[in-house]
Amino acid sequence: MTDNAVEIRDLVKTYGGGRSLFGRKAGEIHAAKGISLDVKRGETLGIVGESGSGKSTLARILVGLEAPTSGTMQIDGKPWEELAAAGSRAFGRTIQYVFQDPVASLNPRKTIGDILDVPLRLLCGYDAGKRASRKKELVDAVQMPLDTLERFPHEFSGGQAQRIAIARALAAEARILVLDEPVSALDVSVQAQVLLLLQSLRDELDLSYLFISHDLAVVESISDRVAVMYLGEVVELNHAAKLFAAPQHDYTRALIASAPRLDTSGMA
Amino acid sequence: MTDMALSAPAPRKRRSNWQLLMANRLAAAGLFIFGFIVVLAVLAPALPLPNPDITDQPNRLLPPFADGHLLGTDHLGRDILSRLIWGTQVSLIVGVSATALAAIFGSLIGLVAGYARGATDSVLMRFVDMLMAFPYILLAIAIVAALGPGLLNALYAIAIVNIPFFARNIRGVTVSIRNREFVDAARLSGKSHPAILFTEVLPNVLPVIVITMSTTVGWMILETAGLSFLGLGAQPPTSDLGSMLGQARAQLFTAPHASIIPGIMIFVLVMSINLLGDGIRDVLDPRLRSGALDRPMPVTKIDRKTKPANEIEDAPALVVENLSTGFDDGRSIAPAVRDISFRLRKGECLGLIGESGSGKSVTALSLMGLVASPPGVITAGGVYIEGREVLGLPEHALIALRGARVAYVFQDPLTTLHPLFRVGEQIAEAILVHESVGRTHANRRAVELMETVGIRDAGSRANAYPHELSGGQRQRIGIAMALANDPDIIIADEPTTALDVTVQAKILELLHDLRRQRGLALLLITHDFGVVAQVCDRVAVMKDGEIVEQGETSKVLRNPQHDYTKRLIACVPELGEGQAFLDRVRPLFEGAGA
Incomplete structure (x- = not known):
């Protein structure tokens, strides 16, 4: 047992490459080429x-939605293969995933109460009474009103829907959250609110985050350490402040130089 | 707190499905005609009708409005009105049951194939392709020939030949829903694959199944009539719209009413169902409901109370003055932009x-003027390019x-x-x-x-x-x-x-x-x-x-x-x-x- 929430070693994922009916070899796409990363407990690791x-691809493999081509992973001290063999429930109890498009990740024909009920019933095994009280706690934790539970997803704005999606991820009582572009679809003021919410939840519930985003400034604001990915490889990994102050890799420098800034004149 | 106000947004005022259906006049007419026919068919045993199967040779081929026989009699002297109503009942039962059977099995195949993908998908869909490789009515005739003529066998045949229609439709929808994020989310919530298929995917596919059913019932009734017409469906003396037509065709010139009346009935029945089916599709399909598939006008509707000046002096490239645009929701115009001015x-x-x-x-x-109309309306203001409105x-x-x-x-x-x-x-x-x-x-x-x-x-x-x-x-x-x-x-x-x-x-x-x-x-x-x-x-x-x-x-x-x-x-x-x-x-x- 180490103090790492997630350990990834030499992860490789290749798509395609199978032989077609007539023996022609299909083109291969290397989505991950030997990724090694650690997420410490209670830490937020940003990935840009x-x-x-x-x-x-990395995120979907971590939560068990896809299988790696090779490499080893330890999630919360358990090997990935062990979790995969135990089925999707074992994954759900250990690690949870928050999707980029909150509205698409909620079934339009179910109420929020029904959606939150599933992980509480299947992953935590609570009885009806306990589920009802947990649902209220969860809605409260993500700062939504209680009548949220009876409503349908389309009645909420993007920011509200993302709060609900976060509540669903919390419902499983997993200690590790993979957040895949959780604020990219949101307006800036809502984005700031969701980031604040994520930060306070992490501190209260002692969660570990793997925070994925294409927005450097957003990643920097919430992460302890940041990994920069380029064409399936981690090209640079460092503490957030150091990485942005003194980027080592050319690609990181290019990324930082391209990011739009407010202070065009350099005196804002 | 602007976007995140504590109360969720008030539910938008939308007309209910029933109101929408009634607003479509053709669909409403279809509903009432179809409803009337169904009531008539259901009440057949209670209506004061003569027995449809009793022959009365002396009174054969009486014209309509004859004494005691409102629609006349057929070549065996049977009352046409009575046979028509009983026959409609049989046709409706067969058509609706065949639709239900085809929908259940076809949708099941489509759902499983679309969700499982891979080998399962290939095997199931090649089976469906095989069914489709034969001409439609020929396959039905072959099935009935193998099973032997009879209403129930005709029903099976029609259900089987319609399975591909449902399977292919539902598979397409399932494939697109399967790739949606909420399906992955349900898996991470611990749901098993069958549970996801029936509790997450099925509710989203259901409207498509209902739409497909409503548009195929009429077709199925027509096919039942076709098989009966060929003598493969309802067997004498059971009356059925198709067999009435078939038996009366020998007297087409001497007593046209005996074949025209069931023909009109088939026409009215199928037409009303199709009109109703189209109406139901329009109501259930959210894209049609929002008007997204309506062909918009080439230029946004312009409805300005006061017309701005036609030209303005020494204007820059683009001047926008007090521009307001709204969306017409049928009762009022909800403003989307108000009083926009810039240069x-x-x-x-x-x-x-x-x-x-x-x-x-x-x-x-x-x-x-590119805002889609309907529902967009430009309600005020002017746009000047090089000074010209x-x-x-x-x-x-x-x-x-x-x-x-x-x-x-x-x-x-x-x-x-x-x-x-x-x-x-x-x-x-x-x-x-x-x-x-x-x-x-x-x-x-x-x-x-x-x-x-x-x-x-x-x-x-x-x-x-x-x-x-x-x-x-x-x-x-x-x-x-x-x-x-x-x-x-x-x-x-x-x-x-x-x-x-x-x-x-x-x-x-x-x-x-x-x-x-x-x-x-x-x-x-x-x-x-x-x-x-x-x-x-x-x-x-x-x-x-x-x-x-x-x-x-x-x-x-x-x-x-x-x-x-x-x-x-x-x-x-x-x-x-x-x-x-x-x-x-x-x-x-x-x-x-x-």
């Missing part, structure tokens, strides 16, 4: 990179 | 910034301005470029719409334009399809199309939102250079203050459909006057600020209730 850099 | 000089860049729902895009589209122009004149004087660049070129045409052709087409130059000349110009927007090796890239280009290159093509006719004004609606930061930087640079070189007036719509800071001379901040603040970019950013602008700017995290950002914004949201 552009589209196609393999961020989301 | 844009040649060579200048104005940023229009605001959060989602603030009316930025509606403003941009209103300028050239354009919204009051005749339709063709306004359409001619689009692309020629004012061009648009949209957010995601993958959705605005046609996927089946080469990008070079699409740029050339934009030229040919406004100028009658030759194809080859237009193609050459297209390649030149691609070079202008910085596409390397433009000559060969012109032959690429949109999906073969990267997001940044596609946006360059979008810009090239906008430049095709040397416009004076370019309206760019979130041109870099779908792009990576490094690509965004290059596209913004391109827009900046083009503006310099060509003296373009650029209206840049964005939600990103960083983008505004980089390229815009002036900025207008929009909130809830109104411009709350307008001024020079550096002044507004450094010293915002309006509270909303202040908040917006404060919420933008700055690179290098680190975790201090969250400490800085925390006070903004405290004390507001959250």
